[in-house]
Structure formats: structure tokens, C-alpha cells
Amino acid sequence: MTSTDRTSRTGPVDLAFAPHLTAIEPGALHRLRSALAETATREGVLDIAYRIVDSPVGQLLLAATDRGLVRVAYEREDHDAVLQQLAERLSPRILEAPARLGSAAAQLDEYFAGRRRGFDVPLDLSLSAGFRRTVIQHLEGIPFGVTESYTEVARAVGNPKAVRAVGTACATNPLPVVVPCHRVLRSDGSLGGYIGGLEAKSALLALEAAP
Structure with missing residues (x-):
């Protein structure tokens, strides 16, 4: 499996920061989002980072807070709806920030390739009680x-x-x-x-x- 980000994605939450991003060329959009995520992280206003990766069981949305991985969602769950739920239940300050999910994405790669039998990433169980x-x-x-x-x-x-x-x-x-x-x-x-x-x-x- 190769983890790839959907750089053309225009989810409902991250576009709250810049609603006109859909008109930007995908490569430039990816760079802009990366810069925006870095700035938001530096300024302490990014509460939830997300990334979308490919897998043998379809695209997966990974989302993390400062505490750890908080959500893994199958595409059939509707990623836009999942992001909206995260905004409502945890925080609306959500951005696509692939680097923040690098370890989780790499471990999923290894798991699906048969090289990993367990995951070693911090988890945030805020969505379960x-x-x-x-x-x-x-x-x-x-x-x-x-x-x-x-x-x-x-x-x-x-x-x-x-x-x-x-x-x-x-x-x-x-x-x-x-x-x-x-x-x-x-x-x-x-x-x-x-x-x-x-x-x-x-x-x-x-x-x-x-x-």
C-alpha cells in the first residue's frame, strides 16, 4: 500500500479557512494547505489534523488531536460527514496536515504489507465513553x-x-x-x-x- 494524500480534496471544514481554494491548481493547493497547517500549528490554533490515505480496503481518513489518533474512517462512512462530526464533537479547528499523521500512515502501510502485527501510535479515545x-x-x-x-x-x-x-x-x-x-x-x-x-x-x- 502506498499512502497518498488527496490534494484535490475540498472538505467542508478546512474550507472554512479559505472558501475559494477550489479554484487553485492541485499542486499549489497542496503547498498552500501545508503552509496553512504549519502556521496553524505554530500559532496553536490547529486542534485536529487529518490526512487521507489509500489502502487495500479503500481510502481511509486519519485524524489526530494533540493526544493522539482520534479517528480512522472508511470511505463508506463519508469523510466529509466524519470531518463535520469531529468539528461538532471536538473542535472546528481542523486542517489537512499530512505530516502530523506520518507515523500512523507509515504503520498502516506496514500492516497492510504484512510487515506489522500491531500499532504503536498514541490514541485519543475522546469519542468513546x-x-x-x-x-x-x-x-x-x-x-x-x-x-x-x-x-x-x-x-x-x-x-x-x-x-x-x-x-x-x-x-x-x-x-x-x-x-x-x-x-x-x-x-x-x-x-x-x-x-x-x-x-x-x-x-x-x-x-x-x-x-
């Missing part, structure tokens, strides 16, 4: 190539009857791939649901099952 955060924290510990059932996860987090709530937590996981909710299956071994779609879930499990 209560029981959902408890489930997310458990999911972080499911090893590469290992699967658990929704029932097993419910038991592991101390609430055996909360199988449906575990499913909801997985379905709303703000950090798919990095926090591996794809490793959670139904008790009969079938896939269950997945925020990125069942094709993506199958692809991730196949990648991790490869020798």
Missing part, C-alpha cells in the same frame, strides 16, 4: 491473528449479558483497523457486522491469517 470505551480498551489487547466472539468480549469486560452492547461498541468503534474490532465474530464463527463493510472485515482477517 462509558461501556463503549471499556470495550474499545479490551479490543486493543486482542492479538494479531486471534479472534474473539461478542460473547467472549462481554465476559472479558465483566458484563456477560451485554453481548448486544458489545456489538454496538464494535459498530461505533472510532478507530477501526488500529483498534481491531474486525477480530470480533459471532459465536458461530460468522462475521457479524463491521463498520467498514463485510468485504473489508474479510480482507483484514485474511491478511492476518496469511503465513
Whole structure:
């Protein structure tokens, strides 16, 4: 996989800074956005940096705060809508700043190339709370190539009857791939649901099952 930024992107949040950027040639637009991100970072007015990368399971939006990676979104989630949600829930001060997501993008490259079995980037779990955060924290510990059932996860987090709530937590996981909710299956071994779609879930499990 090669991580590439969509320099022609004109999301609803970053254009709040400069609504006429769509008329600029893509290369110049990329340089302008980079300069804007650097200035915003230096002035302390950039709260959320984002970057879009290509992957074998489609384009992924990566977003990070100063605390760490806060969102990984599949294209089917609608990246513009995801950015708008981040603006509403965390901060409207969002800019495309690829350099800030360099480590996360590189580690995803390695993962999809079969050279990485776990991620070593700081995470910001601000988008998860209560029981959902408890489930997310458990999911972080499911090893590469290992699967658990929704029932097993419910038991592991101390609430055996909360199988449906575990499913909801997985379905709303703000950090798919990095926090591996794809490793959670139904008790009969079938896939269950997945925020990125069942094709993506199958692809991730196949990648991790490869020798």
C-alpha cells in the first residue's frame, strides 16, 4: 500500500479557512494547505489534523488531536460527514496536515504489507465513553491473528449479558483497523457486522491469517 494524500480534496471544514481554494491548481493547493497547517500549528490554533490515505480496503481518513489518533474512517462512512462530526464533537479547528499523521500512515502501510502485527501510535479515545470505551480498551489487547466472539468480549469486560452492547461498541468503534474490532465474530464463527463493510472485515482477517 502506498499512502497518498488527496490534494484535490475540498472538505467542508478546512474550507472554512479559505472558501475559494477550489479554484487553485492541485499542486499549489497542496503547498498552500501545508503552509496553512504549519502556521496553524505554530500559532496553536490547529486542534485536529487529518490526512487521507489509500489502502487495500479503500481510502481511509486519519485524524489526530494533540493526544493522539482520534479517528480512522472508511470511505463508506463519508469523510466529509466524519470531518463535520469531529468539528461538532471536538473542535472546528481542523486542517489537512499530512505530516502530523506520518507515523500512523507509515504503520498502516506496514500492516497492510504484512510487515506489522500491531500499532504503536498514541490514541485519543475522546469519542468513546462509558461501556463503549471499556470495550474499545479490551479490543486493543486482542492479538494479531486471534479472534474473539461478542460473547467472549462481554465476559472479558465483566458484563456477560451485554453481548448486544458489545456489538454496538464494535459498530461505533472510532478507530477501526488500529483498534481491531474486525477480530470480533459471532459465536458461530460468522462475521457479524463491521463498520467498514463485510468485504473489508474479510480482507483484514485474511491478511492476518496469511503465513
